[in-house]
Amino acid sequence: MRSMYSFLAEGDEFVPPSSRDFVLPPIFGDNPYSTKPIFLVFLSVILLSLFFVMASRKAAIVPSKMQFAGETVYAYVRNELGRDIIGHEFMRFVPYLFSLFTFILVNNWFGIIPMLQFPTMSRISFAYVLGIITFAVFHYVGIRHHGIIKYLKDILFMPGVPKPVYILLTPIEVATYLIVRPLTLSLRLFANMFAGHLLLMIFILGGEHLLQGAITLKLVSPFAFAFGIALTFFEFLVQCLQAYIFTLLTALYIGGALADEH
């Protein structure tokens, strides 16, 4: 693996970034609760709480700039992701969808914010947590809405299907509802953030390494940096998109659980 990159290096060997770079040591001694991702998660909660509490505090008819900014995000999640997808009972889920969207968005942004520069969601634990919550929410909602018997029956034996098809369909449906949905939610978010961060590291650290090499390599390094910067903009897009997709799918699953026909 390392030999692949050896042609780039003149002196020291270039060590390509790997999953090792996502395991950050605790800042205070051995305490596993003092790692950078954990601080970043709390930072995101503090920043989001401060911003939205300040923005919503006055609840004025004619909003200030800050209230307008907060309202724009809120109204987008409320109307586009809540009302339009879940339907008339959407208001119950707006706080969850809104928290989810802003939480993922800000933690993703941390990946390109200077000085922070670590996407929290590239640590799969956080993605699992959100996947599990969504999983719990939409099953709970479905069971409360239909009753446990009918809810399970609808999953196990999808209505309006010829009986022999159940041999094939039932295992797929069970897998979908119990494993695929929460797992894909978590993995999609994690993998995008993980890969994006890896990509940025390759170009930025690679550019840095080229700068330390021979004169010809020094001349190439600006291209690596330029690509790194271009990818940063691309990452911003991916970060917003992933927050949107996670929230959208959560809304879709909740809407599906509330729907009378699967």
Added chain:
Amino acid sequence: MSFSLLAAAGAPNPLLPATAEIVVGFVAFGLLYMVMRRRVVPLFEKAFTARTEAIQGGIERAEKAQAEAAEALVQYTEQLSKAQAESQTIREEARVQGAAILEELRAKAQEEAARITATAHASIEAERQQAITSLRNEVGALAVELASKIVGEALDDQVRQSRVVDRFLDDLEKSKK
């Protein structure tokens, strides 16, 4: 130093969760959810409701004001036309009355003039009669006095006096012939 050991052992599996992060994930997201649910969402909803009501109220108020203005316009137009008609009537009446007053005054003046003329005629006639009477008496008295002075004869009797005058006059006439 388990982390450095892990790193030394080679690339870790990124799909394995860490307990600390799972706990923090639930706690941190739970906190954010509480803040959003308790504070942010209700206040934004309040602002939305207030805004919707304000806009609806504004539209209703504007419609009401417009209706009132239209009503007032109709009322004013009506009043104006009524006032115009009234002034027209008053002008007409005044013209008629003025003409009548003028006519009356003229009639009165003519009557007065006629009356004054008649009175003047009557008084002139009376005075003329009086003058004739008194002249006749005075002429008679003067003539008798003159004659008596001339004749020297006292003529106190009225009949005689007239006879003497007549005779005198007859003589006067005879002598003229």
